[in-house]
Amino acid sequence: MDRALKTLLERKLGTSMEGPVRLRQDQAEIRIRPGDLPQVMRTLHDEPELRFEYLADLCGVDTGTTFQVVYHLWSDVTPDWLRVIVDGIPREEPRLPSLTFLWKGAEWMEREAYDMFGLVFEGNRDLRRIYLPDDFVSFPLRKDFHLADDVARSPGGGVRPMERAGAPKDADETTLRRTSPGA
Amino acid sequence: MALTRPTPGGPPPGSPAPPGPPPGAPGSRLPVPATNAGDAVAEAIVVPNALWTPVDGEAYGGVPLDETSTLALKRYEASGEGRRNDGRWGALDVIPTKADYVLDLIRLNSLWPLLSGLACCAIEMMSTATSRNDIDRWGMFPFRASPRQADVLIVAGTLTTKMADPLIRLWEEMPEPKWVVAMGDCTCSGGRYKRSYSTIQGIDRVMPVDVYIPGCPPRPEGLIYGMMKLQHLVRDRRGHWPERNIGPTVPEGI
């Protein structure tokens, strides 16, 4: 829980962030808009007081209504992990800038996010499917992709999900697309 | 609307699709299927799978079995080509001969497996092959890298739909007599990946299987037991390979 990091980020990034810097245990979390991504990452990477040179993880998230891309960064100056959430990517037009200009290693992670969610990273020179066969037409980790014998939705009411003989035909709007409050 | 195919009639109205730069370049328009918030996705999104067909026609929402895209193995078997040079003696096949017996003894004592370790079970297979549980005692040490030189295909590890093509090709490239051993839960029945979208739930959906070795992963002793069972199968000439179809080939009374 590094409060100095919070003030530092607010000073350096300021208006680029949406909402406050959230600190929890050993993670600091900021949210930004998709358009601000290259400039914010460049700031985090190059600023001598920040020096977030180590990209630990890049993943996509489907909140049920929108997409998010979450980056985890590490720096020598702080003992906390920094989580950068790019929020508000619309489902119909899931595009955002690529980070391959800064970290070439992000290329495959972005390919995986494209493969699993359909997120299009503009600037990635090799955006094609990485895990699934090339003729696969869906994006599996989206919330509206159900597994074949779907007993997926947990009633959360004490009934073990595997025992519930649910089928997609029984689904209705409320159970269909699980959304996460505040994901 | 299911996401299995793009909406007929081109891109959704209201979004013009100019012939832009090639995909992958900045500003390109990859065909991202559109989802409208108002769609009620009330059925499973089933990706039509041309590779294998479920035994149960009602499963997976009753996907129609596509007869035109059967596997090359089925076509091969139906044509009867494999029976021509099967090393047996035609109508006399029903009479076991001493030569057959000796041939089977030779085969069962040096079953050379193909290196087809896919996942975690491969580590147990390698552990079986090395010093502590030495499978060379049964003549199976040389794991051949080329299918042309191998006798038995020990499928060790999860078979995914992407890997099914190459694995079936390997199986077809192996010269007869050949056998298949399904090692591990994932190959027997799908195992812990029974509900996954990208695995084949049991290799007996795509190739004939002689021995099933359950376990996750099976201990080396389990693999050795399975291989000894295969040796019994070979010796009792119940591993009749020409008549095998896709699916379990475990004969009655075993």
Added chain:
Amino acid sequence: MSTPTRPSLDDPALSIPVEHAGIFDAIPLARTERQQEFYALRDGEMLLNMGPQHPSTHGVLRVILKINGEQVTDLDPVLGYLHRGVEKLCENADYHQVISQVDPLEYISSLFNEWGAVLSFEKLLDLEVPRRAEYIRVLSAELNRVASHMLYMGWFALDLGGITPILWSFAERDEIMEMLAALTGQKLLFNYFRIGGVNGDLNHEFMSRLGDWMSRAGAQLEAGMSLLNENEIFVRRARGLGVIDRETAFRMCVTGPNLRASGIPFDLRRAHPYSVYPELDFDVPTRSEGDSLARYLLRMDEVRQSIRIIDQCLHQMPDGPVSARLPRLLRPRPGRAFSAVEAPRGQYSTYVISDGTDQPFRMRIHDPSFLHLQLMGLLMPGNLLPDTMAIMASLDPVMGGVDK
């Protein structure tokens, strides 16, 4: 280079009509910029497919090599032959079930997979793990690290053509696996860690095997390593091969021993400590050459440090419970948690989003081998064909982790 390129005759977009490219379509149709660049061949180049099944048993990886004679000029790895959809399955499983789902990812070092998952869940729940459980976790995990590095040594030598080291290392490894089987009940996919502790306490069988092993571990492992450390063929082949320099390592997000072999002393057990590592005394070995030999020697150094850690765990083991009491139906508050552990291959991290139900909303698993395979595209060009597998072996990928 200004030499003119010609389209490859192997490019199915040119030679094979789309409708015939059926289920045995060997080479994917070129579409992206990088692919178009890859399939344009210069004079004397050809494409060689190192298919998903090959004798280098790192798993099912397919590499399309562009070679000019014996020298590799470019390559295109094709992954996904072991993609099992674990992340989707984790979204449809309880928090307790997720632990067994993530086991087979990096199947050689299963305990670290579980540790990464369990650490995230404990952060979500703000759960404190009993100290004895933490020590048992460190003990078993370091044993797993020794076993994993022994396997690495065997595989590396096997890819270079030596058969003996893998037999010796598997003998070592099997002994450790039997030890862990006495503790956890399983030889490979342990399913031992639980949220809030471990599954069962140390038992007599495990302690007697461990004590027996520890009394001769040092000498035995040194004897095994001596097969290769001074072997002229091995050293001359591995030295100077596949050098990763510091800039490349950061740019490609390399972690773990591959990073430390390039001179950057970044070890998550010291940089971002978790569990009881702050109380244990061990060094973080680092080497500066960045070539395959350095990566191999570094892992052997890590084995020695792991034995040190195991020794300290045995001496400092506190009493107490081995697991926190948790309800059967676990519903954490909505939130997000990220945690990373230092697996034998690098940083294994998990990011979990909880929505208040008993299943995780999103379980993201990031394993190190995935990014290390990206290094292949940088390290292999310019080397000869036999060296390609040597480089890949020195990076220590596990396809279960790569493909998830």
